Amino acid sequence: MTTPNDNLLNRELGLIEFNRRVMAQAEEERLPLLERLKFLCIVSSNLDEFYEVRVAWLKEAAQLTPNRILADGSTPGEVLARLSLAAHDLVREQYRLLREDILPSLRKENIVFLRRNEWDICHRDWVRDYFFRELMPILTPIGLDPSHPFPRLLNKSLNFIVELEGTDAFGRESGIAIVQAPRILPRVIKLPAEICGGNPDTFVFLSSILHSHVHELFPGMAVKGCYQFRVTRDSELNVEDEDVKNLRTALQGELRQRQFGDAVRLEIADTCPQHVEDFLTGTLNLSKEDVFRVDGPVNLVRLMQVPDKVDRPELKFAPFQPTLPKPLADKVPLFDAIRQEDLLLHHPFQSFQPVIDLLNEAATDPDVLAIKMTVYRTGTDSVLMDSLIAAARAGKEVTVVVELMARFDEEANISWANRLEDAGAHVVFGVFGYKVHAKMLLLVRREEGRLKRYVHLGTGNYHPRTARLYTDFGLLTANEEIASDVNDLFVQITGLGHAGELKHLYQSPFTLNNMLMSAIDREIQHAQEGRPAHIIAKMNALLEPQVISALYRASQAGVKIQLIIRGVCALRPGVEGLSENITVRSIVGRFLEHTRVFYFLNDKAENLFIASADWMGRNLFRRIETCVPILDPKLKRRVIKEGLKIYLEDNANTWEMQPDGSYRRRVARGKGRCAQEILLQEYTG
Known part of the structure; x- marks a missing residue:
């Protein structure tokens, strides 16, 4: 045992504590019910990333450098042991809250999740038709035998392990099969109101439909048991400095393997027999501490779809309309307003639209000569990126620093980088070994025969959707010294040379x-x-x-x-x-x-x-x-x-x-x- 550093707390245990605070929002009865459900889903989403990144790193460290001392004085193995207890306790409480509070409360509001034992003849007929029409054609059952080894299961996919009895047409007697639910399938399906007494908000889980008809995938065989499970895998990308000639190419190669990293967690139905669990943990090289038995869907993240499927405004946060700084609300032209005084945007209470408008105007304004911008997270569908592409096509000097290593946004950023280059923009990927996390936008405009620079600097990403969900500050300024600092930073990132002294920025x-x-x-x-x-x-x-x-x-x-x-x-x-x-x-x-x-x-x-x-x-x-x-x-x-x-x-x-x-x-x-x-x-x- 090591001696803990009494002055520092453990990072990973702190993240579990944070998720307890998030889950407390799901317990808060004063909040709208469908928002409470969202908070419960957010906990699952957070835990997914936690296991994909932090726990995966700890597991690797425990294997390769077991005596390594972390900042709080613990070894990786000691942290993993403490984490297992804390995470299992958190997940047990999460599912208890779902079963005993959230779902019963939703049912009182006529938002019903029908269990299989509640289906009447109309429900069963509809489900059977849905199975044969929507599911059966795209499912691929895999019976395990020497010709069919255990399949490579996608990270966080919904799967079923099926125990079978009997002999098939080829004389095979394998007792186990795997069925993977394709990701294109919804995990929560809304039933027609006409078969639910007129209730428009009745749902069944995809897992229930598959459970009820899994025998159809194995004609002539007897299904002894069917159990849902989900595997979380190490999703960190490893791009070694000395091996990289082109970061984009190297990263694309790594992304193809992300879905099949080492397993770090197994979530499984609590009804699963011990021998089936042992088979899965042995196959996946997991320990008992890595297994989470759950009484409910193994992927609560997919319940995040439900509020969007339910038209009940009274069960959601009241909508709001972000406002604009007074000069912009008074219709002062954007460049004039920024030139006259610095503007502060406090999102989401104030609109992100001025940033969008600034880039839109820059793309079409003949007096704007150059645009420089950093991109960390912006989403797969971004009006800001569309404006940069339009500006490049219009012949403006457009330089975009795209951070390819923005975790879980790598594919979107590679796609934007390709589209920007195709439009004629200069695209750089920052400084290898240093993520570009700064939020900077610089515009160069010709005014009265001279060049004038305009800048946006912020605490949050250039992402219009999260600008309505995250609190952030953004500064719009034409301060020449700040603009000069920002320009120097762009030159530093895109070029080569020593870092110069900045006037205001750190x-x-x-x-x-x-x-x-x-x-x-x-x-x-x-x-x-x-x-x-x-x-x-x-x-x-x-x-x-x-x-x-x-x-x-x-x-x-x-x-x-x-x-x-x-x-x-x-x-x-x-x-x-x-x-x-x-x-x-x-x-x-x-x-x-x-x-x-x-x-x-x-x-x-x-x-x-x-x-x-x-x-x-x-x-x-x-x-x-x-x-x-x-x-x-x-x-x-x-x-x-x-x-x-x-x-x-x-x-x-x-x-x-x-x-x-x-x-x-x-x-x-x-x-x-x-x-x-x-x-x-x-x-x-």
């Missing part, structure tokens, strides 16, 4: 970490001199040991530190003699908190930044990131109020972190204050 991997350390040290000095010292930071994750150590030193010096960290935090707050001046809170609500805002009192100068980076090693040292000062006093007051103070006053969606890494929900005393609702009311009415 960047990873060169200056951002040093700036943060210096800012923290300055607050320490002020506290030691008896002056007020205060740090407030809002981000998605805090893991970097150097930063955490500096924050501990600041706390010991008397600096007041308030951290708003949505996800995982390795820092222990409130430990006497170490961090008693540090508080950590997590906000989990309707929108995913994604803003990164850093505030340093600095003897009342109030240095304020928005950034694309969290305080993690990858963001500070292994990615290209930007950190942008908010220079306009009016906008600075807005960011402090909307991005920090309102969240520090939240008592509806706030979880307060305890020294041991657990979280307690903040209890409202008096009037409840929900930061997200306050901002919705303020901006959307």
Whole structure:
């Protein structure tokens, strides 16, 4: 056994704690019922990625470097053992919540999921017709024998293992077959209202249909049992530096194998006999700790389809219409408005449309000569990418930095890169070994015989859909010094040479970490001199040991530190003699908190930044990131109020972190204050 580092918490266990907070939203009766179902599905989606990436990495580390000491002092094997207990407990609670609360509550609202024992003759006839018409033609049962080895099952696909008795037409007596449900099939099927007493919201699971008719796939054989299961695989892509001549080509080769990585988790029906489980774990090289027996569908993520199939607005969050900054609402032309003053966009409360419009106008404006943009995640269908393509076809100088290694968006980004190149754009893939995570857009426009630059810098991706789901800040500015910094960053990424000194921006991997350390040290000095010292930071994750150590030193010096960290935090707050001046809170609500805002009192100068980076090693040292000062006093007051103070006053969606890494929900005393609702009311009415 190793000795834990008492000053740092484990990253993976912190991610499990975060998912407990997400699941608490599914338990929250004050939330609309279909939104509670979504939160339950989000937990499953998060756990999928957790196993595909973090657990897969731990398993590999446990095998290759079992004595490796992680940041919290544990070995990979020790973390895996603790994770197994925590994850199994979380999943058991998740399915209990589904069975005992969510599904019964939906049934009370006439949103019904019919079990097989509830089908009447009309249901059975419809299901039988559906099976033969929609399923039977595309299913491929595979009986296991020397000519038919265990199939290569796709990552996270729905499968059935079938026990059989009898002899087939060729005299084979194999007792096991595998049926894989094609991904094109819906996992939840809506029944016609006319066979459900007029109820338009009656569903059956695909698994129920297959269970009821699986015998049709094995004529003349007796089905002893049929059990659904799902395998999660290692989905990290490995592109070795020394072997790569063309990153796009290398990545395309890796993507073809992603669906067939090493198995890391098996989800299986709780009715599955032990000998069948043993067969699967032996075949997949998994241990008992990797098995999750579930009483319900093995893939809850697919239940995310249900709210879209149900027309019940009262069971969903009320829709809202994001607003525009006043100059744009007053129809001031976009370039004129940005030239006159910096504009701050606070998504999703304010619209992402100005960014879309800016790129649209740039594509068609004859005075716009050049466009430069970074792309990390933008989706498979993006109006922004369409505008870049249109601009390139119009003959403008278009340069797009496409991050091919954006996890799970690699295929979409490769596709966009190909289309952009076909249109004549310059496409580069960043700096090999450093992900380009910065969010930058630069436009060069000829005005009155001179070149004028316009910039957008943000904390979130150029993704119109997530701009309605994630909280983020975006700055639109024509500040020439900031524009010069952004241009220098693009030149640095696309060309070769040393990093020059920037006037306002800080960047990873060169200056951002040093700036943060210096800012923290300055607050320490002020506290030691008896002056007020205060740090407030809002981000998605805090893991970097150097930063955490500096924050501990600041706390010991008397600096007041308030951290708003949505996800995982390795820092222990409130430990006497170490961090008693540090508080950590997590906000989990309707929108995913994604803003990164850093505030340093600095003897009342109030240095304020928005950034694309969290305080993690990858963001500070292994990615290209930007950190942008908010220079306009009016906008600075807005960011402090909307991005920090309102969240520090939240008592509806706030979880307060305890020294041991657990979280307690903040209890409202008096009037409840929900930061997200306050901002919705303020901006959307």
